[in-house]
Every structure is written in structure tokens, then in C-alpha cells.
Amino acid sequence: MTAARGTNEYELWARAVEGDAGAFGELFDEHRDRVFGHALRSLASRHDAEDATAIVFLELWRHRRRVRVVNGSIIGWLLVTTNNVCRNQSRSARRYRLSLAKLSPEQTHPDPSDELAVEIDRARNAPGVREVFSQLSARDQDVLTLCVLEELTNAEAALALRIPIGTVKSRLFRAKKRMAELMVQSAPDTRDQWSLS
Structure with a gap:
């Protein structure tokens, strides 16, 4: 899979690894929206998703010598890291x-607008699905993120996760099954909010 605009990131990433801030900035611009969107699906608010996005790119910079480009893009690493940051x-x-x-209740004075903002974010971001997704193991979340949400092939996910293709297939099968079971146990309207086919 190539980057969103069809560019090959190998050369750009090689420059970023050597400390080229401009190249890193281009990669940030390329993938920021996808990372933010994925974080927003996992977290309860835009503010938290913005924080998560910043942390993901900070981690990308810190670990740049270990990050692998998979099929011309670093998006797989970014999305798996986003899962980890959101869990933390x-x-x-x-x-x-x-x-x-x-x-004690006397010591806390909640702002009513905070609760309203949380409720708006919950309604906007399919909270039932988010809650069910958060109950899955880290492995299940990662394989569903790459193969279902981001539609990477099994081979691309295998490279991003550094596991064999057969392992991706079996994890994906089990993750879909577990997600479906949890969705059936949750509110009936949750099942229609996220397709696992």
C-alpha cells in the first residue's frame, strides 16, 4: 500500500531517519489526519485524540531508526502505535x-459543560463500538485496525506487525469472531455501527 497521495515514502523516510525535519514534516502532513481519525474512533473526545496524535508522532521521531516502511508507507506502524497510545x-x-x-463530594465541583461535551463526543463516535473494541486484546485491536479499518492486505499487515501471513489470517478470524460475540452481548444497535465483513 502506498501513501495517501500515491507517493513512495522510502526516500522521504530515509531522509527523516537521518534527521531531516522537513521530510518528517511532510510525513506528518501526509498521515496526521488518518492517525487522528483512528485515535478519535478509540477515545472519548477530540482533545484526547489530538493528544494521542501528537504522542504518536513524537514516538515516530524517537523510534525512527527502528520503524519499517511497509509497501511504501509507514502507516501500519503509525496505526499500531496509535492503538498503544490510546490504550495508555x-x-x-x-x-x-x-x-x-x-x-468527598465537597471537594469536587464538576463543570456541567464537560459532561455535555463528553456526551456529544459519545454520540458522534459510536460509543458502543468503541467500548466493545476496547475490550479486545491488543493483538485483536491491531489486526482489526490494519485489516478491517485501514483495509491493508494480510501480507501488508504481516509486514507491519512482523508476523507470518498465516498468523495474521488466524488472528483476524479470531478477532472478528470475538468482536461479533461482544457486539451481540452489547446493545442491539451497536451491531449496525461497524461492519466486520
Whole structure:
């Protein structure tokens, strides 16, 4: 799979790896929207998705000597890293909420507009699907992200995940099955929000 505008990123990435900030900026411009969109599907708000996007590209820069271009693009690495960052942010948010819950009601003064913003984001971003997706293992999330959401081939996903194609196929089968089971257990309207075919 090539980059969104049909460019081959091997040369651009080679320059970025050597510290060329301009080349890295071009790659950021190329993939920022896809990373943000994927983060937004996983998290509860645009603000959190923006934070996740920034962290993903910071990680890309930090680990640039280890990142592989797969079929002309680094998007596979970016999306798997986005999953990891979103999981970390969700865990941090849960710990923060638990800490707040331990405070007495007199010590907290929630802003009603915060709750409204969260509800709007939930309605906009298929919360049932997001919640079901978050219940899957990291491996399941990664293979579904690459093969279903981003429509990479099994071979492309195998390169991005550094596993054999056969492993991708079996993980994808099991991940789809597990996702379908969880969706059946959740609210009936959730099943129509995300196609796994």
C-alpha cells in the first residue's frame, strides 16, 4: 500500500531517519489526519485524540531508526502505535477517575459543560463500538485496525506487525469472531455501527 497521495515514502523516510525535519514534516502532513481519525474512533473526545496524535508522532521521531516502511508507507506502524497510545491514555483516564471518586463530594465541583461535551463526543463516535473494541486484546485491536479499518492486505499487515501471513489470517478470524460475540452481548444497535465483513 502506498501513501495517501500515491507517493513512495522510502526516500522521504530515509531522509527523516537521518534527521531531516522537513521530510518528517511532510510525513506528518501526509498521515496526521488518518492517525487522528483512528485515535478519535478509540477515545472519548477530540482533545484526547489530538493528544494521542501528537504522542504518536513524537514516538515516530524517537523510534525512527527502528520503524519499517511497509509497501511504501509507514502507516501500519503509525496505526499500531496509535492503538498503544490510546490504550495508555484510557488506562490513565480510568486511574484519574478512580482517584477523583475517592475524594468527598465537597471537594469536587464538576463543570456541567464537560459532561455535555463528553456526551456529544459519545454520540458522534459510536460509543458502543468503541467500548466493545476496547475490550479486545491488543493483538485483536491491531489486526482489526490494519485489516478491517485501514483495509491493508494480510501480507501488508504481516509486514507491519512482523508476523507470518498465516498468523495474521488466524488472528483476524479470531478477532472478528470475538468482536461479533461482544457486539451481540452489547446493545442491539451497536451491531449496525461497524461492519466486520
